[in-house]
Amino acid sequence: MNRKERRKAKVKCSRCGERVSVIAAVGWNATVKQGRVIGHLCPSCQTPEENAEAEINLATTTYGVDAFGRHVGFPKVEEPEPVLVCCDRCGTSTTSDLAPEWVLGLDDGQIVATVCPGCLTESEHLAVEVNDAMTELARVTPEEGFVVKPKAGEEP
Ligand SMILES: [Zn+2]
Ligand SMILES: [Zn+2]
Incomplete structure (x- = not known):
C-alpha cells in the first residue's frame, strides 16, 4: 500500500x-x-x-x-517508576522526581542518610555544596536507588 x-x-x-x-x-x-x-x-x-x-x-x-x-x-512503553525517598529525620516521604532539593548524606561515596530540605542544618548545607562540586548524582534507578559517581575529569 x-x-x-x-x-x-x-x-x-x-x-x-x-x-x-x-x-x-x-x-x-x-x-x-x-x-x-x-x-x-x-x-x-x-x-x-x-x-x-x-x-x-x-x-x-x-x-x-x-x-x-x-x-x-x-x-505504551512504561516510564521508569519514581523511587520513593524518605527523610531519615522527620520521616517525610516523597518520590525521587519530586525531591530535587533533598540531600544525601554521603560517606566515601556511600549514601548514609537522606534528608529533606526542612531538616538540613546550616553546616550540612555547606557540606552539601562541597559534595555537589565533587560528585554528581548519576541517575536514579528503581533497582539501585540513588547512584553517585565522581564528576568526570576529577580522577587523579
Ligand atoms: Zn456510529
Ligand atoms: Zn525531614
Whole structure:
C-alpha cells in the first residue's frame, strides 16, 4: 500500500456503519482486544462508559497503522517508576522526581542518610555544596536507588 492509498483508508463505525477516512476519525474510539484493534466507534455511538474506557486506552496504548494499512494498538512503553525517598529525620516521604532539593548524606561515596530540605542544618548545607562540586548524582534507578559517581575529569 502506498502513501496515497493509506490516506484514503477508511474506518467504519461498528454500530451505525458510518465511514470516515482515517485522518478524519478524530474522537473515534478503537475497540481493542488483547492489543489488537477489532472495531471502531464514532463519537455519537460511544456510551459514557466506552468514552471513559477510551481515555484509559489512550493512556496505555499507542495507535498506529501497520505496513498493511491495518489499525494496530501497541502497549505504551512504561516510564521508569519514581523511587520513593524518605527523610531519615522527620520521616517525610516523597518520590525521587519530586525531591530535587533533598540531600544525601554521603560517606566515601556511600549514601548514609537522606534528608529533606526542612531538616538540613546550616553546616550540612555547606557540606552539601562541597559534595555537589565533587560528585554528581548519576541517575536514579528503581533497582539501585540513588547512584553517585565522581564528576568526570576529577580522577587523579
Ligand atoms: Zn456510529
Ligand atoms: Zn525531614
